[in-house]
Amino acid sequence: xxxxxxxxxxxxxxxxxxxxxxxxxxxxxxxxxxxxxxxxxxxxxxxxxxxxxxxxxxxxxxxxxxxxxxxxxxxxxxxxxxxxxxxxxxxxxxxxxxxxxxxxxxxxxxxxxx
Numbered sequence: 001x002x003x004x005x006x007x008x009x010x011x012x013x014x015x016x017x018x019x020x021x022x023x024x025x026x027x028x029x030x031x032x033x034x035x036x037x038x039x040x041x042x043x044x045x046x047x048x049x050x051x052x053x054x055x056x057x058x059x060x061x062x063x064x065x066x067x068x069x070x071x072x073x074x075x076x077x078x079x080x081x082x083x084x085x086x087x088x089x090x091x092x093x094x095x096x097x098x099x100x101x102x103x104x105x106x107x108x109x110x111x112x113x114x
Contacts, residue, residue: 001060001063001064001113001114002060002077002111002112002113003056003057003059003060003062003063003111003112003113004056004059004109004110004111005052005053005055005056005058005059005109005110006052006107006108006109006110007048007051007052007055007107007108008084008107008108009084009085009105009107010048010084010105010106010107010108011103011105012044012045012048012104012105012106013104013106014081014082014083014104014106016044016045017045017048017049017081017106017108018081019045020036020039020043020045020046020049021049021079021081023035023036023039024036024049024053024076024079025076025078025079026075026076026077027075027076028071028072028074028075028076029053029057029071029074029075029076029112030071030072032053032076033050033053033054036049036050036053037050048108049079049108049110052108052109052110053076053110053112055110056110056111056112057071057074057112060074060112060114073114074112074113074114075112075113075114076110076111076112077111077112077113078109078110078111079108079109079110079111080108080109080110081106081107081108081109082106082107082109083104083105083106083107084104084105084106084107085105086102086103086104086105087102087103087104087105088100088101088102088103089101089102089103
């Protein structure tokens with residue numbers, strides 16, 4: 001059985017999130033949660049992926065018919081980080097010019113299975 005969780009329009013760029021996603025891809029849920037929680041103090045991306053992983057875990061518990069979920073047997077199947085839309089902002093510069101600032105957004109998808 002599988003469960004899926006998505007976080008869309010996350011205020012972080014995709015390359016920054018992919019660095020963190022490499023650490024937890026294919027790992028067990030307990031190990032991944034410990035890793036992400038320890039990284040979350042220094043890295044915003046780890047906090048965002050941890051939040052999405054907890055959501056996927058909650059979705060798995062809802063879908064489970066037996067009612068008891070053993071966290072040791074649940075693994076992270078995939079962690080996909082996709083690029084989202086760009087927020088375009090303008091910053092004024094000298095002599096009437098304006099420079100564009102592009103704020104990148106991302107989509108996080110986490111799939112867990114037993």
